[in-house]
Amino acid sequence: MQAEGSVWVPERGTAQAVALEVLRHGPLARSDIARRLGLSPGSLTRLAAPLIESGLLVEVGERAQPGAGRPSRLLDVRADSRHFIGMKLTATGVAGVVTDLRASVVAEAGIALDSARPDRVVDRIGELVRSFVDLGYEPTMLGIGVGGLVGSGGVVLSAPFLGWEQVPLGPLVQQATGVRTIVDNDLVAVTECENWFGTASGVDRFAVVTLGAGVGYGLVVHGRTVVNEDSGIGLVGHWPLDPLGPLCPAGHRGCAHALLTDTGIAGEVSSALGRTVTFDEALDAAQADDPAARRVVTDAGRGLGRLLAAVANLTVPQLIVIGGEGSRLAVVAEAAVQEGFHADRDPRAHDVPLTMMSGGGLDWCRGAAVLAIQEFAQGA
Ligand SMILES: [Zn+2]
Numbered sequence: 001m002q003a004e005g006s007v008w009v010p011e012r013g014t015a016q017a018v019a020l021e022v023l024r025h026g027p028l029a030r031s032d033i034a035r036r037l038g039l040s041p042g043s044l045t046r047l048a049a050p051l052i053e054s055g056l057l058v059e060v061g062e063r064a065q066p067g068a069g070r071p072s073r074l075l076d077v078r079a080d081s082r083h084f085i086g087m088k089l090t091a092t093g094v095a096g097v098v099t100d101l102r103a104s105v106v107a108e109a110g111i112a113l114d115s116a117r118p119d120r121v122v123d124r125i126g127e128l129v130r131s132f133v134d135l136g137y138e139p140t141m142l143g144i145g146v147g148g149l150v151g152s153g154g155v156v157l158s159a160p161f162l163g164w165e166q167v168p169l170g171p172l173v174q175q176a177t178g179v180r181t182i183v184d185n186d187l188v189a190v191t192e193c194e195n196w197f198g199t200a201s202g203v204d205r206f207a208v209v210t211l212g213a214g215v216g217y218g219l220v221v222h223g224r225t226v227v228n229e230d231s232g233i234g235l236v237g238h239w240p241l242d243p244l245g246p247l248c249p250a251g252h253r254g255c256a257h258a259l260l261t262d263t264g265i266a267g268e269v270s271s272a273l274g275r276t277v278t279f280d281e282a283l284d285a286a287q288a289d290d291p292a293a294r295r296v297v298t299d300a301g302r303g304l305g306r307l308l309a310a311v312a313n314l315t316v317p318q319l320i321v322i323g324g325e326g327s328r329l330a331v332v333a334e335a336a337v338q339e340g341f342h343a344d345r346d347p348r349a350h351d352v353p354l355t356m357m358s359g360g361g362l363d364w365c366r367g368a369a370v371l372a373i374q375e376f377a378q379g380a
Contacts, residue, residue, distance in 0.1 A: 008056065008082075008376055008377045008379070009051070009056065009377070014037070014039070014043075014047055015047045015050070015051060016378070017037055018033060018037065018039075018044065018047050018048060018051065018057075019051055019056060019057065019077070019377070020377060020378070021033055021036055021037060022057055022075050022076060022077055023077050023101065023102070023377055024196050024197070024201060024202075025201070025202065026074075026075060026076040026077060027060050027061075027074040027075065027076035028074065028075055028076075029063045029065075029072035029073070029074055029075075030044055030045075030048070030072050030073050030074075030075060031065065031072040032072070033048075033075065048075065052075075055078070055081075056077065056078075057075050057076070057077060058075070058076055058077070058078055059073050059074065059075060060074045060075070060076045061073070061074050062074060077101055077102070078101075079100040079101045079102045079104065080100050080101070081101060082100065082101045082140045082376070083098050083099065083100060083106070083137045083138060083139055083140060084098070084099050084100075084101075084103075084139060084140055084141055084142070084143065084369045084372045084373050084376070085097070085098055085099075085128075085129060085132055085137075085139045085141075085142045085143070085179070085369065085372070086099060086103075086142075086143045086144075086145070086189075086365040086366055086367065086368035086369025086370070086371070086372065087125060087128065087142070087143070087144045087145070087365060087368050088144075088145050088186060088364035088365050088367075088368055089121070089144060089145070089146050089147075089159075089162070090113075090147075090161070090213070091113070091116065091161045091162060092112065092113055093110055093111060093112045093113050094110065094111050094113065094121070094124050094125055094128055095108075095109075095110045095362075095364070095365050096108065096109055096110065096111075096128045096129075096132070096365060097109075097362055097365040097366060097369060098132050098135075098137045098139070098369075099366060099369040099373070101373060101377075102197055102373075103193060103196070103197045103366050103369055103370050103373060105362055105365075105366060106137075107132060107135055107137065108362060108365070109128060109131055109132065110128075111124050111127055111128050111131075112124075116162040116163055116164070118164065118167045118169070118172065119172075121162070121169075122169070122172045122173055122176050123176070125144070125173050125176070125177070126173070126176045126177050129142065129177045129179060139179050140180075140372070140376055141179065141180045141181070141182065141372035141373075141375060141376050142173065142174075142177065142179045142180070142181045142182070142372055143181075143182050143183075143184075143189065143367075143368040143369050143370065143371035143372035143373075143375075144169065144170070144173065144181065144182070144183045144184075144368055144371075145183075145184065145185070145186030145189040145190075145364055145365075145367055145368035145371070146159050146169070146183060146184075146185065146186055147159065147161055147185070147186050147187075147213070147214065147232075147234075148160065148161070148162075148164070148185065148232055149185070149230075149231075149232035149233060150183055150184050150185050150232055153168070153170060153171070154168065154169055154170015154171060154173075154174075154181060154182060154183040155167065155168045155169070155170070155183075156168075156169045156183065157232075161213075169183050170182060170183040180372075182371050182372055182375045183371075184368075184371050185231055185232035186216075186364055186367065186368070187208075187210060187216040187217070187218050187231070187232070187234075188218065188225060188227055188231055188232070188371075189364070189367030189368050189370060189371050190208060190210060190216075190218070190323055190324075190357070190363050190364060190366075190367035191208045191218030191219075191220060191225045191367075192225055192367065192370050192371065192374060193363070193366050193367040193369075193370040194206070194208055194220070194321050194323075194357065195220050195223065195225060196370055196373070196374065197366075197370065198321065198357060198358065199319075199321060199355050199357075199358060200220070200319050200321050200355075203220075203318050203319050204221075204222060204223065204318060205219075205220065205221050205222070205315075205316065205317050205318050206219075206220050206317045206318060206319040206320065206321060207219050207220075207311045207312075207315055207317040207319075207320045207321070208220075208320075208321045208322075208323060208357075209304075209307065209308060209311065209320060209321070209322050209323075210322075210323050210324030210327070210363070211260055211261070211262075211304075211322065211323075211324045211325075211326035211327050211329055211330070212261070212262055212324040212325040212326040212327075213261060213262060213263070213325075213326075214234055214237050214257065214261060215234075215236065215237045215239075215256040215257060215260050215261060215307075216234060216236070216237065216324065217235075217236035217311065219315055219317070236256065236307075237255075237256055237257050238250060238252050238255040238256060238257050239255060239256045239307055239310065240252065240254060240255055240256075241254055241255065241256055241259050241260075241303040241306050241307055242254030242259055242299065242302075242303050242306075245258055245259050245299065245303065246258045246259065246264065246267075246268055248264070254303070256303070256307055259299065259300050259303040259304075260300055260303060260304055260307070260326070260329065261326065262279035262325070262326045263279070264300075265279055265282050265283075265296060265297065265300055265326075265329065266278055266279045266281075266282050268282075268296040269281075269282035269285060269286075269292070269293045269296050269297070270282070272292035272293065272295070272296060273285065273290070273292055273293065279326065280328070282296070282297065283297060283328055283329065283332045286298075286332055286333070287332055297329070297332060297333050297336075298333060298336045299336075300329060300333060300336075301329065301330070301332075301333025301334070301335070301336030301337045301339075301340065302333075302336045302337070302339055302340035302343075303340060304329060304330060304333070304336075304337050304340065305336065305337040305338060305339060305340020305341035305342075305343070305344075306340045306341070306343070306344050308320055308322075308337070308340075308341050308352075308354060309340065309341045309342075309343070309344035309345050310344065312341075312345065312349075312352045313344070313345065313349075317352060318352070318353075319352065319353050319355060320352055320353070320354050320355070321355050321356070321357055322354060322355070322356055322357065323356070323357030323363045324357075324363060324364075325361060325363075325364075327356060327357065330354070330356065331356070337354070341354075
């Protein structure tokens with residue numbers, strides 16, 4: 001039986017690398033695992049045996065080998081053997097999901113915040129955890145994504161949208177819920193989710209651009225998310241895109257925030273139409289060919305294309321993934337996005353595929369769950 005502790009693989013090293021490879025990319029043929037990790041078939045057999053015996057890996061059939069070789073047996077993890085909770089904190093509520101070991105969502109729920117006071121927020125998080133436990137899920141770990149600067153030990157150093165500074169959110173939640181908790185920046189979380197389980201999984205260099213209340217940018221190089229102590233400030237959020245564009249609250253003309261955020265687009269379309277509309281209503285009006293809404297959304301799409309071109313030119317990704325609750329902009333304004341993108345790319349440059357995150361609106365919560373999954377699977 002699998003040990004019921006807080007550690008997945010009891011020791012670091014090559015056995016853990018085998019388990020992680022199968023977790024991220026399985027089911028995998030034994031021959032593929034050996035090749036990916038540069039192991040001899042004998043070494044793999046020796047390393048895999050205790051992992052299979054403990055129930056951590058399972059054999060799930062065979063795959064025919066090219067040529068006349070014996071079929072190679074497939075190894076996989078039992079994805080439903082563990083459950084994780086991922087939560088996203090916003091100014092107005094907490095959204096949460098329960099996922100399996102591969103970040104597939106099996107339950108979701110949300111709870112409103114009546115106050116941003118840390119103790120009240122921790123109470124709401126505790127209620128959400130209990131609601132999942134009442135459904136029968138036993139969380140191995142809890143991950144929380146916050147739009148702000150997060151230091152070591154789960155301390156939120158600054159989260160302007162909540163008015164927080166130096167809030168030890170991780171320890172407070174862990175104490176209140178009894179569930180091991182990890183807290184990190186939300187953009188880092190969605191980037192890690194793409195890296196481990198998304199469409200970009202296995203791609204050497206890729207970028208993530210998120211749209212919504214803000215504009216986020218994440219980068220993975222050689223399989224690792226590029227982070228430093230400033231990750232969480234949102235340094236690309238005010239990237240200049242349109243010298244004639246609208247003003248952002250910080251006073252920049254035509255920056256990414258002014259042009260691409262939910263509130264920016266809703267505000268521009270509202271003033272053009274002379275009535276208040278939401279972000280989705282603004283996009284609906286553009287899709288219905290309302291000329292004023294169409295102009296705002298086309299300008300935003302072109303601006304998004306220019307931002308993606310800057311990302312492609314400066315950080316040479318093989319793929320750019322677009323996500324976040326405002327990513328519908330990239331779909332509605334697709335032609336303008338392509339126009340803006342190609343206007344700022346050299347015609348000789350290779351095309352960089354643009355893809356959409358697959359989270360179905362749950363990108364942020366899945367990302368937070370992946371923080372927990374990574375901590376669990378890589379810890380020892
Ligand atoms: Zn700005």
